Structure formats: C-alpha cells, structure tokens
Amino acid sequence: MLRLSEIAPGGVCRVAGLETRGAMRRRLLELGLVAGTKVECLGRSPLGDPSAYEIRGTVIALRRRDSAGVLVRPEELPWD
Amino acid sequence: MGLTGSSPGFGAMERKTHAFSGVTALAGNPNVGKSTLFNALTGMRQHTGNWPGKTVAVAQGSCGGRILADLPGTYSLLSHSPEEQAARHFLCAEGPEKVVVVCDATTLERNLVLALQILEITPRVVVCVNLMDEARRKGIELDLPLLSQRLGVPVVGVTARKKRTLSRLLAAVDAPPPETTPIAVPYPPDMEEAVEKIRETLPEGPLSRRFLALKLLEGDKDLLEELAKWLPEGAAENAKRIRTAAGLDADAVTDAMASAPVRLAEQVMRGVVTREKPGDARRDRRIDRLLTSRALGYPALLLLLAGIFWLTLAGTNSVSAGLQALLDRGEALLLRGFAAFHAPDWLTGLLVLGAYRTTAWVCAVMLPPMAIFFPLFTILEDVGYLPRIAYLLDRPFCCCRGCGKQALTMCMGLGCNAAGVVGCRIIDSPRERLLAILTNSLVPCNGRFPLIITLLTLFFGGGGNLWRQAGLLTLVVVFSVAMTLGSTWVLSRTVLRGEPSAFAMELPPYRRPQVGKVILRSILDRTVFVLGRALAVACPAGMLLWVLANVPMGGGTLLSGCAAFLEPLGRAMGLDGYVLLAFLLGFPANEIVLPIALMGYTAGSSLTGMDSGSLGAILVSNGWTWQRAGSMLLFTLLHWPCSTTLLTIRKETGSRKWTALAAALPTALGILLCCLFTMLCGKAV
Numbered sequence: 001m002l003r004l005s006e007i008a009p010g011g012v013c014r015v016a017g018l019e020t021r022g023a024m025r026r027r028l029l030e031l032g033l034v035a036g037t038k039v040e041c042l043g044r045s046p047l048g049d050p051s052a053y054e055i056r057g058t059v060i061a062l063r064r065r066d067s068a069g070v071l072v073r074p075e076e077l078p079w080d
Numbered sequence: 081m082g083l084t085g086s087s088p089g090f091g092a093m094e095r096k097t098h099a100f101s102g103v104t105a106l107a108g109n110p111n112v113g114k115s116t117l118f119n120a121l122t123g124m125r126q127h128t129g130n131w132p133g134k135t136v137a138v139a140q141g142s143c144g145g146r147i148l149a150d151l152p153g154t155y156s157l158l159s160h161s162p163e164e165q166a167a168r169h170f171l172c173a174e175g176p177e178k179v180v181v182v183c184d185a186t187t188l189e190r191n192l193v194l195a196l197q198i199l200e201i202t203p204r205v206v207v208c209v210n211l212m213d214e215a216r217r218k219g220i221e222l223d224l225p226l227l228s229q230r231l232g233v234p235v236v237g238v239t240a241r242k243k244r245t246l247s248r249l250l251a252a253v254d255a256p257p258p259e260t261t262p263i264a265v266p267y268p269p270d271m272e273e274a275v276e277k278i279r280e281t282l283p284e285g286p287l288s289r290r291f292l293a294l295k296l297l298e299g300d301k302d303l304l305e306e307l308a309k310w311l312p313e314g315a316a317e318n319a320k321r322i323r324t325a326a327g328l329d330a331d332a333v334t335d336a337m338a339s340a341p342v343r344l345a346e347q348v349m350r351g352v353v354t355r356e357k358p359g360d361a362r363r364d365r366r367i368d369r370l371l372t373s374r375a376l377g378y379p380a381l382l383l384l385l386a387g388i389f390w391l392t393l394a395g396t397n398s399v400s401a402g403l404q405a406l407l408d409r410g411e412a413l414l415l416r417g418f419a420a421f422h423a424p425d426w427l428t429g430l431l432v433l434g435a436y437r438t439t440a441w442v443c444a445v446m447l448p449p450m451a452i453f454f455p456l457f458t459i460l461e462d463v464g465y466l467p468r469i470a471y472l473l474d475r476p477f478c479c480c481r482g483c484g485k486q487a488l489t490m491c492m493g494l495g496c497n498a499a500g501v502v503g504c505r506i507i508d509s510p511r512e513r514l515l516a517i518l519t520n521s522l523v524p525c526n527g528r529f530p531l532i533i534t535l536l537t538l539f540f541g542g543g544g545n546l547w548r549q550a551g552l553l554t555l556v557v558v559f560s561v562a563m564t565l566g567s568t569w570v571l572s573r574t575v576l577r578g579e580p581s582a583f584a585m586e587l588p589p590y591r592r593p594q595v596g597k598v599i600l601r602s603i604l605d606r607t608v609f610v611l612g613r614a615l616a617v618a619c620p621a622g623m624l625l626w627v628l629a630n631v632p633m634g635g636g637t638l639l640s641g642c643a644a645f646l647e648p649l650g651r652a653m654g655l656d657g658y659v660l661l662a663f664l665l666g667f668p669a670n671e672i673v674l675p676i677a678l679m680g681y682t683a684g685s686s687l688t689g690m691d692s693g694s695l696g697a698i699l700v701s702n703g704w705t706w707q708r709a710g711s712m713l714l715f716t717l718l719h720w721p722c723s724t725t726l727l728t729i730r731k732e733t734g735s736r737k738w739t740a741l742a743a744a745l746p747t748a749l750g751i752l753l754c755c756l757f758t759m760l761c762g763k764a765v
Contacts, residue, residue, distance in 0.1 A: 021331075024582040029338035030156035031584060032190060037342075042365060046377040047475035050484070052368070052587055056342075057187040059364075059587040061471050063478065066582045 004053070004062070004070035007041045013072035014038055020069035032056040033070055103140075103147045103174070104253055107167060107198060108182035109191050110153030111588045113210045115139075117182055117240035118150040121250075138170055146253070149176065155190075157197045158338055161508050165302070171201050173306055175286055178253050182208045185215035185222060185237065186589065188352070192345035195231070196265050200291045203262045205233045206252045213239040214591070221355040230348050232262040241594065263348070264290070265340050271297070271333065274326040278319050285310045297323055298333050364589050368468070377472050382554055384465070388456045390550040393533065395452040397546075400444060407440040429630060430623050434679075438622025441675030442614040445695065449530040450610055450671070455602040457495055457526075462593035466491050471587060473561075480565050481572035481580050483512040486519075490564055493523040494557070497725040500525075501732055509581040515568050517729055518576075518742045521721035522564045522749075524556070527610075527670035531716050532556055534674060538696045539709035560717050567745060575741070610671065617668045618675060624665070625679045639680065653751060654711030654758035656703070663715065668723045673716070707761045711754045718750030 007013050015037045018025055032055050033039070042052040042059060050063045108114045118124065122141030139150045151170055152163035171179065181198055183191035188209065195207055209224060228235035234252040238245045267275065278293040285292075287310050295303055296311070296319035304316055323333070371380050414436060418428040460466065466488050474484025485507045493500030500520045507513040524532060536552050572578065628639035636644075643657030650656045658680035666673035678695065681702045720743040721729070730739045 020582075025331075026158055026334065026338065027582060027584055029335065029342075030158055030193075032193070032342055034335075034339035034342045043369060043372060044374075045372060045471055045475060046374045049478070050471065050474050050583065052372070052471065056190045058190055059368075059589075061467075061474070061484075061583070061585045061587055063474070063583045066584065 001071055002074055004039065004041075004067040004072050005051075005064045007039075007072065007074060009041050009043045009051070010076075011074060012038065012040045012076040013074045016071045016073050018070055020066070024066060024069065028066075028070065031060055032058075038075070039070075039072065103149050103176045104178045104180060105149045105151055105170060105176040106180050106182055107151045107171065107194065108153055108210075109155055109184065109194055110586065112153065112182050112184040112191060113240045114150055114153060114182045117208070117210060117238070117246075118148060120240050120243050120246060122148055138166060144250070154194065156194055156338070156341075157201075158334075162505060168303065169306060171198060172287065172303070176202075176204075178204050178206060180206050180208050180249070180253060182210050185209045185211045186218055186220060188222065188227075189345050189349040192348060193341045196263070196341040196344055196348075199231070199233070199262045200265060200294065201288060203233070203288075204257055205262065206249070207231060207233060207235040208249055209235060209237045210240050212237045212245070213242070219356060220353060223352050223354050227348070227352045230263065230352075232258070232260040234258065263344070265344050267294075267336050267340050270326055271328060271336055274322050274328060277322050278315075281312070281315070281318060283312060293319075294337070297328075298337055299323075299330060367590060368587070371465075372468055372471060381469060381472060382558075384460070385557060386547075386550045386554045388453065388460070389553040390546055391456055392449050392453040392529075393537075393546050393549050393553075396448045396530075396533065399448045403448065404444040407444050411436060411440065426630075429626050434623040434626030435619040436622075438618045438625070438672065438675050438679050439614055441678055442618045442671055443611070445534060445674060446527070446530040446614075446671045447607065447610060449533050450526050451603060451607050453529055454495065454526055454606050455599045458598045458602055459593045459595060461491075462591065462598060464588045464590045467585060467587050470585060474583065474585075476565055477568065478580050478583070480569040481578065482515050482568045483507050483509065483580065484583055485585060486512065486516040486564075486568070489516045489520060490523050490561065493520045493525060495526050497521045497523075497525045497721055498728040501725060501728045504732065509578075511572075511576050511578045512581060514733065514738060515571055515576055517732060518571060518738065518745060519564045519567045521725055521742065521746055522567060522718065523560045524717055525670065525722075525725075527722070528716050530671070531674045532713060534695065535709045535713050535716075538699065539704070539706045556713070556717070563718065563749065567749070571745075613669050614671060618672045621665050621668075621672055621676055622679060625676060629680075643680065652758065653715065653754035654708055654761070655715065655754070656708075658702075659712060659715075663719055666722075667720070670716075670722050707758070710761070711757055714753050714757060715750045718746045718753060720747050 001016060002013070004013070004015075015033050015035055017035055018028055018033065020028060037056060040054045042054055044051045045061075050061045051067065052059050052061050053067070054060075106114050106118055118139070118141065121143040123143075124139075124141045138152070141148050141150075149170065151167040154161075154164040154167045157164060157168045157171070170176065179198055179202060181191075181195040183195065192207075195205065199205055207227070209222065209227075212222075215222065222237070224235045224237050234255070236249045236252050238249050240246070266272070274297055275290065275293045278296050279289045282289045282292055287307070292307065292310065295307065296315055299316070299320060304311070323330075370376055411432060414432045415428065418432060469491055470484045470486075470488040473487035477484050477486050486504075488506065489500050489503045491500075492503040497520050500523075501517050504513050504516040504520065507516055533549075533553065536549055536556075540552055541549065625639065628642065629637050631638040633641045639661075642661055646657035646660040650658075650660045653660075659677050662673050662677035662680060665676050678698055681698055720726070726739055726743060729742045730736070733739060733742075
C-alpha cells in the first residue's frame with residue numbers, strides 16, 4: 001500500500017481508502033476518490049507540487065499534502 | 081471574464097428573485113456548458129469561459145414563457161462550498177418545477193453522480209447531455225435511450241452552441257413527467273434499514289421523505305436548519321437515536337452517501353458508451369505535458385503573455401493615429417459649429433474643450449488597446465489555459481500561504497479587477513478568499529493597460545521595437561505578480577494568519593474557442609460598455625476640469641490651486657500635482673486618468689488643441705522624463721482600486737474594514753515605492 005503522493009507521473013493505481021477527515025474527505029470523495037477508483041498520475045507542476053491526476057475521466061490537481069491522505073494500491077509502475 | 085453590463089454579478093445577480101414555482105432550474109457539474117445553454121435558451125449574455133466556477137450565483141432569465149434559473153456548477157450536493165449551498169438551497173427550498181441536469185457527454189459517468197443525487201430530491205428531472213459534438217469528435221458514442229430507460233427519466237442529447245439542437249430539450253421539459261419510477265441510489269443494508277425507520281416518522285410533504293430521512297441520518301446541520309419547516313419537532317434527535325441504535329458512525333454514513341452514487345453511476349453507464357476512441361483523449365495530455373512541463377511551463381506562460389501583448393501593441397499602433405486624427409477633425413468641426421451659432425464662450429469651453437476633448441482622449445488613447453487585449457485574453461480563457469496558470473503558480477502561492485486559485489482570479493483581474501474580485505468566490509477557504517480579494521487590484525486591469533502601454537511606448541520605447549515593448553509589458557505584469565505574492569505573504573503573517581487549506585482544482589479539457597463570437601461579443605459588449613462609462617465619467621470630469629481651469633483663484637486658477645496643493649506630495653513621489661489630481665478624479669474609472677492629466681496640462685491655455693502636439697510632446701513640455709514616467713508606472717500599478725471594484729469588494733466581503741484595507745494596501749505600497757524610486761533616481765543623477 002502506498003500514498004497517492006508517492007505515485008510518480010505515468011503510474012496507475014487504485015484507491016484503497018482515505019486517511020483525511022472532515023471537509024477534505026468529502027471533497028476527495030465527491031471528486032470520485034472512492035475505494036476501487038482507478039487513478040493515473042499525469043504529471044507534476046514545474047516546481048514539483050501540485051500534481052495532476054486523472055480521476056474518472058477528469059483531470060484534477062492535488063497538492064502533495066492532500067494526496068498523501070489517499071491510500072492506494074499501485075497497478076502500473078513507476079513510482080518514486 | 082470582464083466587466084460588461086451583462087457580467088454575472090452585475091445585473092444577472094441583482095435581478096430580484098420572484099416567485100419560484102414554475103421555475104426550471106439548470107443544474108450540473110462545473111464547466112459543462114450550463115451558462116452557454118442558459119444563454120442559448122434565454123438569449124441572455126452571461127459570461128462563459130472554460131474554467132470551473134464562473135457561475136457564482138443563481139441567475140434567472142426567461143425562455144418562451146418559462147422562467148429558467150442557472151445554478152452554480154457543483155460536483156455533488158454533499159459538501160459545503162458556497163456554490164453547493166446555493167444550488168442545494170435552490171433545489172430543496174425553492175422547489176423548482178423541473179430540474180434540467182446538464183451533463184458533459186465526454187465525462188458522462190462523473191456527471192451522473194450529481195444527477196442521481198438530484199433524483200433523490202425530486203423526480204421531475206430531465207437529463208440533458210451537452211457537448212455531443214465534442215464527444216463525437218473524441219470518438220465517443222452514447223446509447224441515450226438505454227440511459228433514459230435505466231434512469232427512469234427523459235435523457236436528451238444537445239450541443240448548446242448550436243441552437244437548433246435545443247428544441248428537443250424544451251419539448252422534454254414541457255412534457256408531463258413519464259410514468260416510470262426514477263432510479264434510486266441503493267445504500268448498504270444497515271443504512272437502508274435506518275433510513276426506512278426514520279422515513280416512517282416523517283409526514284408527507286413537498287420534499288421526498290427518503291431524501292429528508294437520508295439527510296437526517298447524515299446529520300448535516302446546515303441543511304437541516306434550512307429544511308426545518310418540513311421536519312417534525314425533534315426529528316434530528318430521533319434520527320440520531322436510530323443511527324446509534326443501528327451502530328452506524330457518522331463517518332461511515334458520510335462515506336456511503338458519497339460513494340454509493342459514484343458506484344451506481346458506474347453501473348448505469350455500463351454499455352451506454354458504445355464506442356470510444358482512446359487515442360483522441362490523449363491530445364490534451366500531450367499539450368499539458370508541454371505547457372506544464374518542468375522545462376517549458378514558465379517560458380511558455382511568459383511567451384504567451386508577451387505574444388498577446390505584441391498583438392495588442394501592433395493592433396493599437398495601426399488604429400490609434402487614425403482615430404486620433406478623426407477625433408481632432410471632429411473637434412474642429414464642433415468648434416466651427418458652435419461659432420456659427422454664436423454660442424457663448426463658456427458653453428463652447430464646457431462642452432467642446434471640456435467634455436468632448438476628454439472623451440476623445442479616452443477613445444483615442446485608451447480604447448484601442450482595451451478593445452484588442454480583451455478579446456485576445458477571452459480567447460485564452462475560452463481555450464482553458466487559465467486553470468493551467470493556477471496549476472503552474474500554485475506552489476509560490478502555497479508558500480505565501482495562499483491558494484493556487486488566486487492565480488486564476490489574478491488573471492481575471494487582468495481583464496477587470498471587479499470581475500476578478502467576484503471570481504474569488506471559487507476559493508473555498510474564507511481566509512484565502514480574502515487574501516485574493518485584497519490583492520486583486522495589484523494586477524493592472526484592462527483599464528490601466530493602455531496607460532502603461534503609452535508610458536512604455538513614449539519613454540522606454542526602444543525605437544518602436546514591438547517585441548521589446550511587449551517584453552517590457554510582460555515584465556510589468558511579472559512585477560505585479562511579485563507584488564501580489566509579496567502582499568499575500570505579508571497579509572497571511574499579519575492580519576490574515578493561517579495555514580493553507582486543502583486544494584483540489586479541475587484542469588478542464590482544452591476546448592476550441594469560439595473566436596468569431598468572442599471577438600464580436602467583446603467588441604460589441606466591451607466597447608459599448610467602456611464607451612458608456614467614458615461618457616458617464618469622462619464627460620462630467622472633463623467639464624469639471626474645464627470649470628476648474630477657468631475659475632480664477634489668487635494668481636492662477638482653481639485647477640492650478642488644487643494642483644499646487646498636491647504638488648509637494650507629487651514631487652516627493654516623482655510626479656506632480658496634476659497627475660495626482662488626475663488619479664483622484666479618475667477614481668470612478670482608471671481609463672480616464674491619463675486623459676484628465678493631459679486635460680490638466682492643456683486646459684490652462686484652452687486654445688491649444690489636440691493637434692498642437694502629440695501626446696508625448698505635451699508630456700515632455702510639462703517636464704516629463706523617464707524618471708517621472710517610472711514613478712507614474714509604479715503608481716498606476718499600485719494605487720486605490722476604482723470605485724466599481726471597491727463597491728464589489730464591499731459587497732463580497734460585507735465589511736467596511738476589509739474594503740478600506742483593500743484601498744489602503746496598494747495605495748501605501750504605491751506611495752512608498754514611488755518615493756523610494758525617486759530617491760534612488762535622485763542619488764543616481
């Protein structure tokens with residue numbers, strides 16, 4: 001099990017669960033980050049943060065501190 | 081993006097809310113073309129653009145006898161952002177007759193989540209699948225009859241940009257609701273049991289009892305307060321008892337409420353997409369990999385900005401001189417006309433030398449760059465590049481404890497600060513929203529660009545080399561971004577302390593801009609708006625100036641008296657009294673600052689026509705050097721926001737204190753930097 005923030009650009013994973021609480025948890029859930037959802041890391045901003053993820057057909061930018069609250073199972077590597 | 085008579089927040093929002101029964105609401109995810117659809121149906125011209133969060137309040141319009149309400153875009157009805165509350169409040173409390181859930185055909189599964197949640201509130205739903213043309217282009221084919229059968233409500237495919245596709249949607253809205261039972265979101269068995277128990281305790285009412293029971297189980301305090309009138313006494317406590325008895329904890333309920341519709345949408349969509357060409361969706365990724373890459377991200381951003389400025393400068397150069405000559409001829413004609421009718425001198429002076437000449441300056445100097453820059457920027461917005469700017473600049477803003485979306489509102493500010501301030505509603509955290517509002521006027525708006533361009537051209541021109549000028553203009557914008565970041569840093573360590581909150585922003589697909597329409601609309605709307613404002617503000621200001629210049633006081637005139645009063649402060653800042661007076665009189669609109677200053681210089685000798693010297697000659701003859709131009713440049717970037725922006729800030733923050741700070745911050749910065757600049761220059765010379 002890894003954190004979404006640890007998936008490098010090009011990596012594909014599936015959501016296992018959320019560690020965040022409160023408003024951010026709702027925000028992540030409504031973005032479609034429910035258990036089993038496939039997420040692909042598309043790239044990082046030039047300064048390394050935030051990163052862009054494809055979640056259910058939409059590209060969403062998340063900061064490292066927020067994506068660290070998403071637990072994932074990697075499907076396709078690479079990761080860093 | 082810009083401030084026009086029909087921008088959201090200026091008119092659309094003010095419209096009084098009339099009785100809502102019989103209203104058809106347009107709901108949907110952000111950025112699915114709701115506003116485009118709304119405009120196409122009502123003939124209104126709400127601003128549309130390719131970034132999530134444009135529609136910030138419920139706008140209303142009419143379409144063939146129906147009243148339509150355009151709700152802010154939301155991903156779901158679960159969280160607590162202002163847009164979601166506005167949309168949910170409308171759906172629950174106002175009880176619209178029909179709800180059209182607008183979906184994006186290219187990301188239908190995600191969009192269905194909201195549709196399923198709305199179906200929990202009301203069965204009177206029509207699902208409108210928009211952007212069918214884009215889906216076709218991307219090689220996506222959809223089985224809409226199958227979708228309609230599964231959802232149990234009518235589903236209509238449209239392309240909002242093409243009006244003729246809309247008649248079927250209107251027919252579906254007008255048709256009586258079908259006999260079918262709409263699909264219901266299934267929750268885990270223990271939750272369903274608890275919901276059923278709560279539902280039995282509720283009386284029949286206009287709202288679905290299942291929906292009320294679900295919300296009671298979730299214990300959503302804000303919403304329950306709104307729904308209080310449909311709930312019996314003690315319903316909330318009762319629900320809490322049932323939940324505890326069932327052994328459900330609040331987090332588990334929230335999770336199920338969020339994930340059940342997502343799962344159901346996945347099931348419903350199985351087989352609905354009949355063909356998908358994956359290769360086409362890769363185009364956006366390739367563009368993004370280039371435009372947001374480590375090596376090219378920032379250079380591309382700067383180059384794009386410089387390119388837009390280059391086009392603006394080139395366009396301005398080609399029309400300005402002609403326009404000026406035309407308006408000069410107009411003044412000569414008017415003067416001859418007034419003389420022919422033996423009009424008294426004061427009338428001629430007031431109307432021609434005062435009102436007409438100031439307005440003519442506004443039209444000749446200020447209008448061309450505004451009219452060219454505005455549509456170019458709107459095209460950039462239409463394409464979907466602005467959220468990428470926020471993506472690129474989030475890190476610096478995060479370091480200053482702001483939100484990356486502030487970069488987006490900053491871009492909006494380039495068009496118009498008032499629109500930028502309204503745009504700050506896309507920022508969820510109140511602290512970060514205030515940061516963005518307070519610093520918005522630090523980026524030069526469209527009304528200040530022409531002044532900056534004029535100064536750069538006249539005093540830092542470099543022999544009329546357009547690329548050099550465009551580069552300088554880009555540097556000016558980079559400087560204002562640095563100012564914004566610096567102020568954000570200071571503010572978030574003094575009056576607005578706090579940690580950066582969570583950040584999740586959609587990067588929408590690139591869309592082909594509606595170039596023709598953008599140009600037409602911004603020339604018609606924008607130019608007419610600026611002209612109207614120029615007439616409303618420049619005419620009286622010009623007349624006032626003429627009066628001031630012609631009423632004797634002491635040894636000089638009232639005007640020279642006022643200017644002399646401001647002269648010491650002006651000197652310290654490297655400017656003069658006339659310029660400061662122009663900034664003060666230009667409070668209603670930044671467009672008129674330079675024209676007023678020019679009037680101030682020329683009004684003393686009312687015989688001097690515009691033809692007596694070019695703009696540069698007037699300035700140079702009044703002692704302007706590159707140092708004074710530098711000070712002017714600084715103060716143009718950093719002074720109080722215009723009256724419209726301040727009023728908007730007052731409305732958005734609801735506080736005099738923050739409004740005052742929003743005016744004081746840039747002014748103090750401006751005076752400080754101007755004085756510093758002057759001192760440094762003085763030393764150097």
